[in-house]
Amino acid sequence: MKTVTLAHGSGGQAMQQLIAQLFMHAFDNPWLATQEDQARLPLDVLTKSGDHLAFSTDSYVIDPLFFPGGDIGKLAICGTANDVSVSGAIPRWISCGFILEEGLDYGTLERVVTSMAKTARDAGIAVVTGDTKVVPRGAADKLFINTAGIGAVPHHLNWGANQVAPGDVILVSGTLGDHGATILNLRESLGLDGELRSDCAVLTPLIQAVTGLQGIKAMRDATRGGVNAVLHEYAAVSACGMEINEASLPLHPAVRGVCELLGLDALNFANEGKLVIVVARDKAEGVLAQLRAHPLGAEAAIIGEVVERKGVRVTGLYGVKRTLDLPHAEPLPRIC
Amino acid sequence: MKTVTLAHGSGGQAMQQLIAQLFMHAFDNPWLATQEDQARLPLDVLTKSGDHLAFSTDSYVIDPLFFPGGDIGKLAICGTANDVSVSGAIPRWISCGFILEEGLDYGTLERVVTSMAKTARDAGIAVVTGDTKVVPRGAADKLFINTAGIGAVPHHLNWGANQVAPGDVILVSGTLGDHGATILNLRESLGLDGELRSDCAVLTPLIQAVTGLQGIKAMRDATRGGVNAVLHEYAAVSACGMEINEASLPLHPAVRGVCELLGLDALNFANEGKLVIVVARDKAEGVLAQLRAHPLGAEAAIIGEVVERKGVRVTGLYGVKRTLDLPHAEPLPRIC
Numbered sequence: 001m002k003t004v005t006l007a008h009g010s011g012g013q014a015m016q017q018l019i020a021q022l023f024m025h026a027f028d029n030p031w032l033a034t035q036e037d038q039a040r041l042p043l044d045v046l047t048k049s050g051d052h053l054a055f056s057t058d059s060y061v062i063d064p065l066f067f068p069g070g071d072i073g074k075l076a077i078c079g080t081a082n083d084v085s086v087s088g089a090i091p092r093w094i095s096c097g098f099i100l101e102e103g104l105d106y107g108t109l110e111r112v113v114t115s116m117a118k119t120a121r122d123a124g125i126a127v128v129t130g131d132t133k134v135v136p137r138g139a140a141d142k143l144f145i146n147t148a149g150i151g152a153v154p155h156h157l158n159w160g161a162n163q164v165a166p167g168d169v170i171l172v173s174g175t176l177g178d179h180g181a182t183i184l185n186l187r188e189s190l191g192l193d194g195e196l197r198s199d200c201a202v203l204t205p206l207i208q209a210v211t212g213l214q215g216i217k218a219m220r221d222a223t224r225g226g227v228n229a230v231l232h233e234y235a236a237v238s239a240c241g242m243e244i245n246e247a248s249l250p251l252h253p254a255v256r257g258v259c260e261l262l263g264l265d266a267l268n269f270a271n272e273g274k275l276v277i278v279v280a281r282d283k284a285e286g287v288l289a290q291l292r293a294h295p296l297g298a299e300a301a302i303i304g305e306v307v308e309r310k311g312v313r314v315t316g317l318y319g320v321k322r323t324l325d326l327p328h329a330e331p332l333p334r335i336c
Numbered sequence: 337m338k339t340v341t342l343a344h345g346s347g348g349q350a351m352q353q354l355i356a357q358l359f360m361h362a363f364d365n366p367w368l369a370t371q372e373d374q375a376r377l378p379l380d381v382l383t384k385s386g387d388h389l390a391f392s393t394d395s396y397v398i399d400p401l402f403f404p405g406g407d408i409g410k411l412a413i414c415g416t417a418n419d420v421s422v423s424g425a426i427p428r429w430i431s432c433g434f435i436l437e438e439g440l441d442y443g444t445l446e447r448v449v450t451s452m453a454k455t456a457r458d459a460g461i462a463v464v465t466g467d468t469k470v471v472p473r474g475a476a477d478k479l480f481i482n483t484a485g486i487g488a489v490p491h492h493l494n495w496g497a498n499q500v501a502p503g504d505v506i507l508v509s510g511t512l513g514d515h516g517a518t519i520l521n522l523r524e525s526l527g528l529d530g531e532l533r534s535d536c537a538v539l540t541p542l543i544q545a546v547t548g549l550q551g552i553k554a555m556r557d558a559t560r561g562g563v564n565a566v567l568h569e570y571a572a573v574s575a576c577g578m579e580i581n582e583a584s585l586p587l588h589p590a591v592r593g594v595c596e597l598l599g600l601d602a603l604n605f606a607n608e609g610k611l612v613i614v615v616a617r618d619k620a621e622g623v624l625a626q627l628r629a630h631p632l633g634a635e636a637a638i639i640g641e642v643v644e645r646k647g648v649r650v651t652g653l654y655g656v657k658r659t660l661d662l663p664h665a666e667p668l669p670r671i672c
Contacts, residue, residue, distance in 0.1 A: 038392035054375070
């Protein structure tokens with residue numbers, strides 16, 4: 001079996017071959033092809049005067065590397081693309097840093113890179129610059145990826161948690177907790193195979209479908225920490241309270257099952273393809289309709305509202321309101 | 337002893353605290369302060385019409401974390417800043433992704449972050465967006481960092497390996513192999529403590545001192561794989577040969593000692609603050625003088641020339657010319 005060796009990260013011939021045979025081929029684009037130490041990107045095609053540059057990064061350490069609905073390579077494009085996209089920008093260029101463990105199956109690396117390249121290409125994103133490090137066996141677990149992404153925020157958009165005000169309405173773009181429940185099922189061998197699937201997706205098309213609408217105050221994707229973490233972020237920045245209704249939360253039956261089985265709350269589960277959007281009350285139905293008209297937002301729902309009284313609260317199925325604390329930690333590590 | 341826990345990477349309260357207490361404090365700047373999922377950067381202050389965006393990334397996995405002349409945090413700024421700078425751009429914004437091992441001493445993380453913040457601030461670079469993952473004990477060795485950097489390449493600069501032509505002259509900006517020899521000495525306990533020191537430095541000021549000069553064809557910093565790797569890159573892209581003189585290579589005596597002791601070639605040793613520049617012959621003395629006038633280039637030297645005959649060759653101290661192959665791998669892993 002061909003494996004990754006320390007030489008693949010050494011700056012010598014083996015590394016040149018890895019770059020030429022795998023990365024340059026998979027990510028093929030004119031900026032990468034120059035093989036300089038940096039990509040040189042034509043800004044004029046991306047931006048107009050007054051636009052801002054959206055810039056975001058994430059590292060991906062998910063275990064296992066492959067899961068229903070995706071893999072670490074797809075995730076490394078989707079996650080960073082979404083962090084750029086929720087500003088209203090269209091992610092265009094991405095950097096990619098691999099940290100590989102000596103002895104990693106070369107075929108595994110190829111599968112991951114191929115998936116990354118396909119996800120990027122489908123989303124109109126070019127992987128324009130990169131780096132590979134190989135560490136000795138035991139110094140890292142298989143494969144980690146970092147990506148950083150760039151896009152232009154049109155000058156007329158200024159979404160942000162600081163715009164959120166009492167009376168606004170809180171929407172989610174679809175079912176909650178699918179990614180977290182899928183990984184939990186795999187890692188804890190809960191036996192729900194076939195019913196659970198990560199929602200891992202590039203959300204740019206869904207977001208672009210609503211950028212022309214009035215009334216959007218803030219938009220984030222709910223990843224680690226789930227919708228609950230985003231609600232706490234909105235609450236902290238806006239100094240408002242967030243109140244949601246348990247009955248309104250869109251949940252797949254299998255995710256609901258995992259939650260009941262383990263006594264966990266899907267609001268804390270990671271998503272990799274869901275938005276939490278705050279919208280002015282009189283524009284909320286319009287935004288909801290537009291989201292639902294897009295395949296990535298078909299199960300979008302209004303889940304609550306912004307209030308003056310600080311804190312994050314949920315009204316349960318029997319009408320009892322309780323405080324939703326931000327947990328000290330998520331149910332499990334290496335979820336993304 | 338306070339240590340890093342899995343909760344610090346979970347998206348919950350512990351992570352919020354780590355971000356607020358350590359990262360936001362150390363990297364303090366207005367773009368980071370908005371706490372959105374992406375930094376939104378005012379492009380108009382950075383670029384003029386026709387400029388390109390220079391974008392580069394590197395992961396840092398160096399072992400040990402601290403070494404004479406630097407640490408992984410300083411390195412993570414210098415390395416990426418230099419990869420952006422060698423295009424002629426001034427690096428302005430950097431992203432930062434940490435992968436931390438559960439159980440890492442919190443004080444170690446603080447030292448690294450503080451060093452990173454100081455290096456960035458001294459160089460006029462803002463760390464504007466970031467991410468933290470924590471993996472269970474044994475899934476990573478202590479601490480890895482990825483940075484991605486952005487700067488603007490002025491539209492009149494177009495340095496690149498594809499400009500290199502026979503007759504051009506090859507310069508280096510100072511002594512070779514200091515970083516590699518320093519790490520080798522530490523890892524192999526060679527006992528040369530006190531004499532070796534990494535050259536880890538942000539080279540932007542040195543490079544900016546020559547951007548106004550005519551005749552510069554190509555510029556790269558010689559990191560992993562050393563000057564030899566850069567010469568092979570130049571040779572491959574330009575389809576020319578590279579010939580250098582061993583007697584011209586600037587070397588610290590202690591580095592020369594390490595090489596003789598182990599039978600290794602300093603041309604293959606990593607640097608973290610040295611440039612390899614190709615200049616038109618009639619402009620070479622001017623560029624050399626300008627480099628030497630700057631503290632970071634005081635020991636700059638002309639080391640050889642570009643020729644028609646393909647390959648990379650070195651003329652030894654006794655006048656014998658030999659081919660310089662690119663080794664399959666560097667002397668040691670985790671050098672940067």
